[in-house]
Amino acid sequence: MDKQKKSNKQYGIKEIAKRANVSIATVDRVIHNRTGVAQKTKEKIQKIIKEIDYQPNLLASRLKSNKEFVLAVLIPKVSENTNFWEAPYNGILKAKEEIEKYGVIFKTFLFELSNKDSFMESAIALLDENVDGILMAPSFVKEAEQVVKIYEKEKIPYLFIDSNIAANGSITYIGPNLYHSGFVGAQLTKYVLHNEKDEILVTNISKTDTNIDNLKQIEKGFSDYITTNKIHNRLQSIAIKDGDYNQFKTELDSFLEINPNIKSIFVTNSRVFSIARYLKETNRRNITLIGFDFIAENVKYLKEGVIDFLICHKPEEQGYRGIMSLYHHLILMQKVEKTQFMPIDIVTKENCDFYPN
Amino acid sequence: MDKQKKSNKQYGIKEIAKRANVSIATVDRVIHNRTGVAQKTKEKIQKIIKEIDYQPNLLASRLKSNKEFVLAVLIPKVSENTNFWEAPYNGILKAKEEIEKYGVIFKTFLFELSNKDSFMESAIALLDENVDGILMAPSFVKEAEQVVKIYEKEKIPYLFIDSNIAANGSITYIGPNLYHSGFVGAQLTKYVLHNEKDEILVTNISKTDTNIDNLKQIEKGFSDYITTNKIHNRLQSIAIKDGDYNQFKTELDSFLEINPNIKSIFVTNSRVFSIARYLKETNRRNITLIGFDFIAENVKYLKEGVIDFLICHKPEEQGYRGIMSLYHHLILMQKVEKTQFMPIDIVTKENCDFYPN
DNA sequence: ATATCTTTCGGTAACGTTACCGATATAATT
DNA sequence: AATTATATCGGTAACGTTACCGAAAGATAT
Known part of the structure; x- marks a missing residue:
């Protein structure tokens, strides 16, 4: 010893x-x-x-030049609709704990997912704070493209998490490959279809029209899989507006009445729990349900057996890796990968207790 | 800026x-x-x-007391049977790269999975090297219990990866919860069974009798799930000796002839690829196949569609976290969790490209 | 009383790097 | 030729910590 x-x-x-x-x-x-x-x-x-x-000895280097680096975090608030963003934020906090002892300080700018203006406000407000790097969720494509141009003019490095936009000035993109996530959804659906007349429903549930691009990619992956694997079960696709549950219920009621052979529902975003609630309350246990994201409400229905599969993309790690990538890029000045796809995890009732968010 | x-x-x-x-x-x-x-x-x-x-400022502290720490790695060789241990070893190398600049040096002791004596030899040889901490795979339960006692007498801290033994002197255990892995296997099996007379085969394939304990835990999880979920499909369990493929083939041929209703095979270890080869060569495409571990041969058959699901436990991360836990425990002197269960990942043809080993 | 030991503590060099201050030599200007 | 500007470089304090060496004071033994 x-x-x-x-x-x-x-x-x-x-x-x-x-x-x-x-x-x-x-x-x-x-x-x-x-x-x-x-x-x-x-x-x-x-x-x-x-x-x-x-x-170079990083210990000595960082010890001597004891400078502050200011990192800006630009992500959505945890809203009443979905607490999805809690996880990335936790990852960010974890990274923060790890590196703030090396003189990195954090400034958080939240915006509302239902409000483009609030995104722009925060994105601009951040410019007054003399930040050295930005981690952002470009939830609004057009708007994000605009602010990114400003960041580039000001020479402030930035990166994207969760969803990507066409801006090759970004340090990196950390998030899912949505097209292939659609594949996985379709593959799981395949396993639960037992005969030819079973039908499939693909749906997205939302209040506003955020991230339409993302949903389109998932849907495309899903239908491409169905096509290339010669699955001949009928496939329908509808969009449901989230809001008043009663209205939601009538909408689904009438749809399922017209289409009684629906055997499997695939929800292209994290609002699966709404369908789960409906299926549970109307006692339709013969329909399998597949959706996205490891959020509390979804996990609840997963454990109850109402949701069969959740497809997840390690939201916490996205936040963690986002911050660490900034750290590596601008403090340690190391190279970081231009795109960092997250795994496409399949979470079920039986393995969810071991899922590291 | x-x-x-x-x-x-x-x-x-x-x-x-x-x-x-x-x-x-x-x-x-x-x-x-x-x-x-x-x-x-x-x-x-x-x-x-x-x-x-x-x-305390770790930078300054580590800068000044520029000591060497010697870590011993005691894991199986990559054998001709399975290259499973390549992944943990890669994780170890990754951790090595990260921390060797802080004066940590590595000594690797490999043993053969088919040979208890070689395990003991390496486990003892390591004592001559004046090591400060040990990462070990306790593949042979009895023998591991013995050497661990010696390590404790010599006051050398140690930890386990991949499988656990009853030794509460260990810093931590990093690996899967095998019982619940059996659950997941059973759950996936449930989805692929389409009618009452479909039958299930649970099997393990091995040359020697290593890790019997592990297999038993998985099997127990599997059958407990079947029982508690009131799945009435017939379940059979056999052990197959690996070795000469022809013998293997005759064994399976006769079994499947007697039991023509086998619809799903669950292999409790990483040798699924042997069954996959058999299924492919005999063109029995109507049997779904579920097994363990993300090794090259398995992934090959997964992509071909012969294997349906692989259950994996992030072998690379096991190695990485093993080393990092040692580092945290004995260099940074931070607390590490007593057990670190790995996620129970479900890998399919469609998400395997995004699976971070 | 003197000598020796023990307890308690301060001074300080060093780890490898950063960055300021000023020294020297050379070139350009008057 | 004297002055000033410029290019090139060396010396060194400091970052926060570690650990050695020895000083001072008190305790014990002779």
Whole structure:
């Protein structure tokens, strides 16, 4: 249990200085390519750096230059509609705990998922705060594209989580591959269809028209799978407005009356629990239900056996990795992957207790 | 984008010394409760430490005390039978890359899964190497219990990954909850059974008798699920010896001839690919196949559609978290959870490309 | 009383890096 | 030729902690 001094010695700035016959100050200058070094000296030092494969000691570096980095977090509020964003926020808090001791401070800007203006407000407000990097959920495509242009002009690095937009200035995208998530939904549906006349219902439930793009991708994945796998069961697709439950109920009642062979319902967003509530209250236990996201209401119905499968994308990890990617990019100055797809997890009644959000 | 000095100031050892009217050396002594401090002084300093909620600066601490820590890794070789252990080892390498810059060095001791003696040899050999902590796979229960006693006598901390044994001296256990994994297998089986006379086969395939305990737990979970969910399909359980494929084939041929209604096969370990090969070659595509572990051969058959579901436990992360837990425990001296169950992941043809091993 | 030991504590170099301050040499300007 | 500007570089304090060395004071033994 006794410790020895390092044997496999890592050379430092001092060794470089000795070999190049200059002071450590000069070495420091070329490492951070500051001005004031003759070209010849510079090249000589750079050569030695490569030779000994110099790796800066991050401990010492961060200890000395004890600077603050300000990270902005721009994500939706936990709303009455869905507490989906609780999970990414928890991941962010976890990352925060891990790195704030290294002088990173956080400023959070929340917006309402039902309100584009509130998104714009927060996205702009953040500019006054002198932030060094931004983690954002580009929930409103058009608006996000606008603000991103401003961030680029101000030279503030940013990244996206949960959903992506076409902006190749972003450090990275961290979130699901929605098209393939549709595949998985369709595959699971395939297993629960037992005969030819069983019918499938694909639906999305929403109040406002956010993220239409996302839903379209999932639906496309779903129907492409059905087509390429030659599944001939009838497939219908409807959109249901969420709001008053009674209205919701009448809408479904009449639909299922006209279509009594619906055997499986696939909901393309996290509002599955609404359907689950309906199925439970109307006692339609022969319909299997598949949807998205590990949120409390969904898990409740999953455990009761009303929801059969939840497809999830590690929301907490999205937040965590978002912050860590910012940290790696702009503090440690390491390379980060341009897109980081999350796993497409299948959660059931039996494995949900072991699902690490 | 400019950086300011820290505002929310963290007090250090110097501030404590000033307030207690002693030198920083004395403060250091009580922090590491070394000897040579009068009781009164000690208490005074401890009070101040609590008051200002002193958090040691890990950067400075690790920078100064630049000690080597030696970690031993005791896991099975990647064998010709299964390359399952490639994944945990990759996780270990990943963790290694991350922390070896902080003076952690690794010594790897491999053993053969088919040979208890080779396990004991490696487990003992490691004692000569003056290691500070051990990550081990206790693949042989009896033998592991023995060596663990030695480790405890030598006061070398250790932890288990992949499978657990009754040794409460371990830092932590990182691995699956096998009983619940059996549940998940059974649940998936339930979905693929379409009528009453479909029959289920549960089997394990092995050369030697390693980890019988593990298999038993999975089987128990499986059958308990079947019982409690009142699934009345007939269930049979057999053990198949792996080795010569022809013998394997005749064994299965005769079994399936006697039992033509087998609709679903559940394999309790990673050798599913053997059954998959058989099903493919004999063209029995109407039997669904469920098994364990994300290894190359299994994934191949998963993509071909021969295997329907793979249940996995993030083997790579097991290795990664194993090393990181050692690091946290004995270098950072932080608390680690006593058991860390891995998620029970369901991998299919459609989501396997996004499965982070 | 002197010598020796023990307890308690302070001073301080060092870890590898950063960045400021100023020194020296060379070039440009008057 | 004297002055000023510029390019190039070295010296060094500091970041917060660790741990060694020895000082001072008190306790014990001779």
